[in-house]
Amino acid sequence: MALDGERGAHATERQSLSVPRQAPDETIFGRQASELVAELPERLSTRVLENAERLAEWPALVDGEVRWRYAELGGEIRAAAEWLDALGIRPGDRIMTVSENCRALVVLLLAASERDVWVAIVNSRLSAQEIDAIRDNCQPRRIFYTSEASPDAEAHGRRHGAEPFAHPSLGRLGLSPLAEVEPEPVATDGADQVAAMIYTSGTTGTPKGVMLTHRGILYIAALSGGMRHLCEGERVYGVLPMSHVFGLSSVCMGSLYNGACLYCVPRFDAPAMLAALEQERITVLQGVPAMFARMLETLRREGRSLAAPALRYISAGGSPLDGDLKRRVQALFGLTLHNGYGLTEASPTISQTRIDDSFDSNTVGRVLPLLEYRLEPLGDAGEDEPDHAGAGELWVRGPNVMKGYFRQPAATRACLTEDGWLNTGDIARFDDDDQLYIVGRSKELIIRSGFNIYPPDVEAVINEHPDVTLSAVVGRQVEGNEEVVAFIQCEPGARADEEALKAFIAERLAPYKRPTRLVLMDALPATASGKILKGRLRELANREGAA
Template sequence: MMQDRPWFASYPDGMPHEIDVEEYRSIVSALESTIDKYRDRPAYLNFGKILTYADLDRLSGQMASYLLHELKLKRGARVAVMMPNCLQFPISIFGILRAGLTVVNVNPLYTSRELHHQLQDSGAAALIVIDNFGDTAAQALPGTQVKHVVSTALGDMLGLPKGPLVNFVLRYLKKMVPDYEIDGAVRFRDALALGKGKSLPKLDIQPDDIAFLQYTGGTTGVAKGAMLTHRNLVANMQQASIWVGSKARPGEEYIITALPLYHIFALTANCLVFMKFGALNHLITNPRDMKGFVKELSKAPFTAITGVNTLFNGLLNTPGFDKVDFSRLRLTLGGGMAVQRAVAERWKQVTGATLVEAYGLTETSPAVCINPMNLADYNGSIGLPVPSTDCCLKDDDGNLVEGDENAVGELCVKGPQVMKGYWNRPDETAKVIDADGWLHTGDMARMDRQGFFYIVDRKKDMILVSGFNVYPNEVEDVLAGMPGVLEVAAVGVPDPHSGEVVKVFIVPKDPGLTVEQVKAFCRENLAGYKQPRHVEFRTELPKTNVGKILRKELRRQEEAAR
C-alpha cells in the first residue's frame, strides 16, 4: 500500500507531493515574513475594532519584551493563555512565541480542577487570563508553579468608547464577570506599556523548540500535553496552505474565525494558514449566540469559514442565515468531527459553496487528510493525505491491512506535522507512536482505490451487536437526514441477548417527532442489527468546547442511570 501511495494519482493538477519544511525556521519567521509583505493589511477584527499586521507586530513585540525583561522568563518557559477569541489572544500567543517561550493553550470553560491540573502538569510560570474566568483561575492557582498573572477584560483592546462600554455591559448588565482577586496580577494594557520601548532581542528559535503544549484527551481521560514544535506547526501550515491555495487569493482573504483559537483546528487553519495569506481573521467571541453570529456574518464580506458539523448545522437552522451574502465565499472547511451528509448538502444548497471535509488530530498539528478543493459535492470521505504525509491501516497486531477497499484498520500517520510526544509522559507517547514512527490515531478507517480515506469510527466507539460491528457515524448520518431531527448521537448500551444494542439520543427539530417515526425511518435505511433499540429525546446533547458531541459523556450518563 505504502509504496505506490495511490492518493498521488488523485491529487489536483500541479499539487506537489512534498512541502519545503525548511522555508521557515519557526512560526516567528513565518510571522515576520507576513508582516513584511502585508504590513498595512488588517489582520484581526473583533467587535468592530481592527488590528493591522503592523499593530500585531508592535503589540506582540511589547508583550514579548514584557515577558523577557519584566518577568525575566527564560527560554522554553511555559505561559498559559486562557481566553476566548478576542484581540488579546493573537497579541499574547505571538508575543510568547517571539520571546522564545512555549504557549499552553487553555480552554476557558475548564473548571478550577481541570485548570489546576493543566497548570500543574505543564509547569506554567505565567498565566494570561480574561476576567470572565478570573475566579476559576484564582481557585486553581494554589499549588501550581505560576508566579505571574496578567489579567484583562474583553473590551480592553477595543479603544474608546467601545471598550469601556463592552466591559460595563459584560460586568454589570450581563453579570458575566465575577469578582475575583489574584495577588500581584498585572493588567494586560499595563504589561504592554511596561514592554514598550524595550528592545526585543533577535532570538534563534530552533525548529525543534516546543511552540505549543496543546492539551488533548480531556474527554477520554486525564488531559495530556501534545508537544507541538515550531517545525510541526510550520510544516502543517505549509501542507494546508499549499492544499487550499488554489482557492485563496493572498492579500484579499477574509476568514470567519468562530472556532476558538485555543483549539488546534482554528489555531493552524485560521491563525497560521490564513496568516500566510495575509488574511483578515474576523474573531467571533461567542458563536453560541447564533442570532448574534448571523448578524455579524450579514455585515462581513467573508471569503472563507471553518467549523465543525454542529456549528454549520446551527447556522443553517438560525433564521436569517439564508439571507447572508455568500457571493464571495470560496472556501468552507469542516473538521473536528464527522461532517454529516445532510448538513453538507444543505450547506451547498444555501451558500453555493461545497463543504470540504478535512481530518486531523491535536497530535498532528492537526491536518492529516483534506478533500480536494475542486470537489463538486460532499463525498463522505476525509480526503487525501496532504503533501509529505504517509497514511496506512494497521490491525490490532500492528500488521498492515491490505486488500480490497472495504478492509478496515486503524489509521496510522507519519509526517513532519506529527508531535514530538506527550509532555513528561514517555509511557503515553509509546502507546501511540510505534517503533517504526507511526502515530496510531485510534480511528478506524478504510481507503478506496483512488487513495481517499473514510473514517468508519473511533476504535472505542464501535458498537458490537451479536458479533456485528456497528459504527455510530453511520447510524447518526442516516438519522441526520431525517426531517424533524436537529442533532443525533448513537452509543452502544448493554443488552442481555446481543451483548450491546444501539441507543440514539435525538434533539428534535419537530416537537411532534415520535419514537415510532424514528424507528420506522431506521427500518427503511439500516440493517436490522444497526437499528436503534432505544430512542431518547433531549433538548441538547453534551459537547466539547468546539461543539463536538461527547458520546463518552452519554455512555457515562447511561451507566449512571443503570
C-alpha cells in the same frame, strides 16, 4: 467456513493493509508542496513578522472594534515579547493561557514564539476541576487570563488570585504570580522545539498535554492554508477555539502565515456569524458540523435567507460530517462544503478535500502531500459489511505528528512509536482514487451479535429525519453482547416522538444496526468548538442500562 481461496484472499488483504505508503507531492496554489515545506521557518512568528514588513498596510486581525494592519500586529508581537522578558519569562518556560479567541491570545502565542516559550492554550469554559488539573500538569511559569474577552477567564483568574492588569492594547488581563519551575531545553530546529500544548481529556483521568512543534503547526498552516487559497485580502471567520488545534493551526496560523485577515470570535453565535458573513464580507468559513446545523436551524426559525456576498470557501471538520447535513448546507450556500480529517496529535490535519473537489460521498479527501500512512488489520473485530471492506486502523508519520504527551512517557508510547508512527485510533479505508474514508473510531466500534457497527453510519440515517438537528450513537454493554443507544437533539418545536423515529430508522437500517434505545434531548453535551461529548453520553447510556 471459508474456502481455501477465500482464506488466501483475506490473508492477502490483511498483508496489504500493513504496507506503508507516502502521499505524493502536488501543486498547491501554484507551488509544489515540497517547496512550501522546504521554506518553512523555524518559528511560528517568523513569517508573520515578515508579513508585517511585506504586507504592512493589509488588514491582519479584527477583534470586536479593534482592527490591526499587519504592521500594527508586528509591532504588538515585538512589544509583547519584551513584556514577557520583563515578567520574568525565560526561554524554555511554559506559560498557560486561560482564554477564548481574542487578539491577546494571538499576540501572546507569537510573542512566546519569539522567546522560545511554550504556550499551553486552555479554553476558559472548562470547569475549575479541569483547569486546575491542567495547571498542575503543565506547571507554567505564569498564567495569563484573557479577562476582557471571556467572563469565564476572569472568574478563573479571581479564583486563582491573579492580579488584574489593564494592558494598553491587549485589553484587560489577569496575571498569576511568577512560579519557580524548571524550563525545558531549547532546540534551534523547529521540528524539535515545542510551540504549543493542547490538552486532551475530560473531567476523568489525567489531562494529556499534546506537545506540538513549530514545524508541525507550520506544515499545516502552509499546506492547509494554501489549499484554501488564502492570501492577502481574504477575510477568515475565526470562531473555532484556538484551544482546539483546528482553530490554532488551520484557522489562526493558516490565516496569518498566508497574509489573510483573521476575525477573532470568542464564541459561536449563529446570528452574529450570519451578520458577519453579510456585513464584514467574510470569504472563508471553517466550522464543525454542529455549527452549520445550528446555522440552518436559525435561518429556518427566523424565516430568513442567507446573505453571504463574498463567501467562496466553507469547510467542516472536528467530527464526522453526514451526507444529509452536507447536502443541506451546500444547497443553502451554493458552495461545496469541504471536509477533512485529523486529530490533536497530528496538528491536526491528516487529509482534506482539495479546493476543486466536489464529492457526493463522505470522503475526507486525500492524505496531505508527503505524509506517510498505513492501515493495520483490526484483529479480533466482528464481520464487516461490503461498504467497509479493507478497513483498518490508520497510522501516520510526518512533520505534523506531535512530539508526545508532556511528561507522560507511558501514554506517549501507547500511541507513538520510537520511529515516529502515530496510531490515530481511527478505523479507515481508501478507495481506488486514494480518497480516505473514516469508518469510525476503534474505541467507539460497536460489535453486536458478531457484526461491526460504526456509529457514523447510524447517525447519518437518524440525521436525515427532518425533525432532527444532531444525533450521537454509542454502544452499551449488555450480558454477552453490545447494544446501540442513540441520543437525539430535535429541531425547536419539532413534534417527533420515539415511535415515529424508530419507524423512520427501521426503513433505512439493517436490524442489527437499529438502536435499542432512543434518548431525546434538548441539547447534546458538546465542547466549546461544538464537538459532541460522546464519553459523557456513553456514561449516561451505561448508567441507564445499569438502572
